[in-house]
Amino acid sequence: MKRIFVTFIVMLLSAKVFASVYVIHDATESSVRSLTFQLSALLPSSLQAKPVRSSAFDQNIAALQNDDILVTIGRDSYSQICSTVNAGIVIATFIGQEEYLNIQKDCLIPSSGVFSGAPLDKHFALLNAVWFDRKPLAVLYSDALFIDRQKMEKEAAEYGFELRFLKTDTDRLSVLKSVNFLLEESEVILSLVDTRLYQDGVAQDILKLLFHKQRIMIGSSFAFVRAGSLFAIHSDSRSKLTALVERIRAWNDSELLIEADYPDMLRVTFNPYLIRSHGVVLPSASYLKDKYGLCADTQC
Template structure:
């Protein structure tokens, strides 16, 4: 009997995966399990993908090994994991570039990310092609973003746009006051991925205000288009997971952490009502793909 027990123990140890992937989240358990399942199917190395709530993970971070990967779902999970001294590496998912840059400044781990939204240049290039008004573009943001204003101004100038930046408190009243103020000089809000700013329905309130003033926003995601922004360039969850799997597999196979990046596959979605009311002429689906590298929502 004792011999059988030792044999079973040996077999279990010998088949243990080389490393684990911890999916740290604050979402519904069913959503976390679905993400874990989809991610595990994309990995090239035999790894457990273990969904774990952020509060639980923070109490057991000492169990992480050098080879392990911590995938954080959302800004709060990324911030929480970065504050804890641990082994392994952390890869942030569902965060914006400017959110990542701010948190990464004080992150205790080697870190990378798959960004939500789309590269600034891609958004500006498309906007230049369809939007004739050259009034300044307003960026309203919270203090949770790290924004390189000089770099953004230089990139905007390449496409004949000027940026104006406005930091605001994130309560509903402060945000709406800021939007009212910036619209005196700007015809368009150029939004960034800003979880803190657009929480608890504030995005819907902002979009309703813009609708009544007949002014518009360029959103950071498809959800913003559905709520009333003019268009958004973004990646879907499948594209994000493909990019994430590549980063994880590269780390596990080569111990090389790839730099943070946007997914290669980007979509664009337009709000038909706003496109029509502002007399915007849209490029064809084939032109969007060839000239901008974007897949239209109808064609994807």
């Protein structure tokens, strides 16, 4: 009997302790519950995701373990975790690359992420194929982003484009003044994922202004296309979750932290009204896939 007891203790001590997965958010409860349910369905049974509102999480930081996995929804939750938590790892989701990099450089714990939007070279390559006006492309951004101008200018030049950068305050009046200034020498605004800039209906105000001035925006999400941008290269929630699960599994199984990146599956959505009004000739779905690695929205 004593031997059985000792064997049981040894088994307990040698058993793998599974990490806890917390989904930290400030979003609506229903949407996060749905997202968490989908995430749990893709994880092994030993790993169940638990949604936690940011304010409630703050009260339980002391209970975190080093192997816990924190999944943040959006820029603000990621910023909060990076500045207050010193145990576990954090994987940021529904965040732009430039937002992530601006926060990640000062993060207190190991960090990875799944980016929204798409790599800039994808935008430049597709724009090069459908838009023949070589006036400079405008890049409007807030101080919430890390902007590597030299790198971005080099990427743009490979496709024959120049960039004009302008950092702006994020109140509505300042943003619209900045847009008017950029449009003096640009016809296209290339939008980045910038939660601080495009809040409280500012994106819609910009797109209305561009419509009246017969200028266009390249969007960073499906919502931008619905509101009036020419096209957007983006990923859906399923693709983001697949990339997120890959990172969670890698850390849980072997403590391998996969670098932050975009999902493998990217799709492109066009605004049919603007495509017609600007006389844009679209590549076929097969060409988009073979040439640019993009899934045409109607074919995904």
